[in-house]
Amino acid sequence: IGSIEPTCRAIHDGNSGSISVVAHALASATNSAMAYAQNLIGVMAVATGVEQATADFTNSGSLTVAAMAEANGETWATADAILGRAAVVGVRAHNGEAVSNFVNSGTIALVATALAEGEFAAATALVTEGIVHQASATSGFAQAHFENSGEITFVASANATTSVDDGYGTAQAYATVFNAIAQNVGGFAQSTPSFEVSDVLVDLSNSGTIEIGVHAGAEGEVVGNAVATLSGGIVQSVYSGQLAPAYSSAPEILGSATFSNEGDVTLVASAEAAGSSAVALANVIGGISQ
Numbered sequence: 001i002g003s004i005e006p007t008c009r010a011i012h013d014g015n016s017g018s019i020s021v022v023a024h025a026l027a028s029a030t031n032s033a034m035a036y037a038q039n040l041i042g043v044m045a046v047a048t049g050v051e052q053a054t055a056d057f058t059n060s061g062s063l064t065v066a067a068m069a070e071a072n073g074e075t076w077a078t079a080d081a082i083l084g085r086a087a088v089v090g091v092r093a094h095n096g097e098a099v100s101n102f103v104n105s106g107t108i109a110l111v112a113t114a115l116a117e118g119e120f121a122a123a124t125a126l127v128t129e130g131i132v133h134q135a136s137a138t139s140g141f142a143q144a145h146f147e148n149s150g151e152i153t154f155v156a157s158a159n160a161t162t163s164v165d166d167g168y169g170t171a172q173a174y175a176t177v178f179n180a181i182a183q184n185v186g187g188f189a190q191s192t193p194s195f196e197v198s199d200v201l202v203d204l205s206n207s208g209t210i211e212i213g214v215h216a217g218a219e220g221e222v223v224g225n226a227v228a229t230l231s232g233g234i235v236q237s238v239y240s241g242q243l244a245p246a247y248s249s250a251p252e253i254l255g256s257a258t259f260s261n262e263g264d265v266t267l268v269a270s271a272e273a274a275g276s277s278a279v280a281l282a283n284v285i286g287g288i289s290q
Helices: none
Strands: 007-015 018-029 032-040 043-059 062-073 076-084 087-104 107-118 120-128 131-138 141-148 151-162 170-178 181-190 198-206 209-219 223-231 234-243 253-261 264-274 277-285
Touching: 018 076, 032 107, 043 062, 062 120, 076 151, 087 107, 107 170, 131 141, 141 181, 151 223, 181 253, 198 234, 209 277, 234 253
Parallel strands: 007 043, 018 062, 032 076, 043 087, 062 107, 076 120, 087 131, 087 141, 107 151, 120 170, 131 181, 141 198, 151 209, 170 223, 181 234, 198 253, 209 264, 223 277
Antiparallel strands: 018 032, 032 062, 062 076, 076 107, 107 120, 120 151, 151 170, 170 209, 181 198, 209 223, 223 264, 264 277
């Protein structure tokens, strides 16, 4: 009689074709129009297990996850496009190994676009935690491995335009990308004889292209305000802790985060505003952080 090891495996494997997950809202009215498009968790591979858990995501084809909103109103128009956690790959293991792999050699496009046109026009586009890559283990080994040799593109684009010439036209556009690629790996060591150490490793290697673009454009007759914010382009986080009684000592925890690039990484935030009174703000905060 041999041994049986409890394992869990989640696989989003071998996409060599084309996958599109799109939320599209269109509103057109003679008075007021509102369009709201939300796309949350386009694709997901998650595993939780004891002793061993693995989650694999492999793409060699084309993957598009998008939220698109368009509003046209003669007096008032608002368009909101929200894309959250477009691709999630996560794993958790207790007393064992937690390994999460994200491998792309194809094309991935994660897009939020908002377009509003009216006497008062407001457009908002948000991409929050576009790709979430996680691994955590208790008294074991946790690793998140991210490899890109293809093309990964993030776009948040908001455009607002005044449609009438009556001396009151106002346009406001807000575009934001928050944590485009978020890698989070955690390990917790316990005072047990089975495992002496909980290793926590996160790595991202790029030999292809990663582009993160945020654009806000506002064209108003009287007021035009445009704000583009890129907060967290590539974010790697390693966290650890010890789960041990006060009278005992937990083992050592080893952690590391690695980022290597032999390709092209581009992060851009741009804002354009026009009107009798115009404000354009472009912000990049924490482009690549560990």
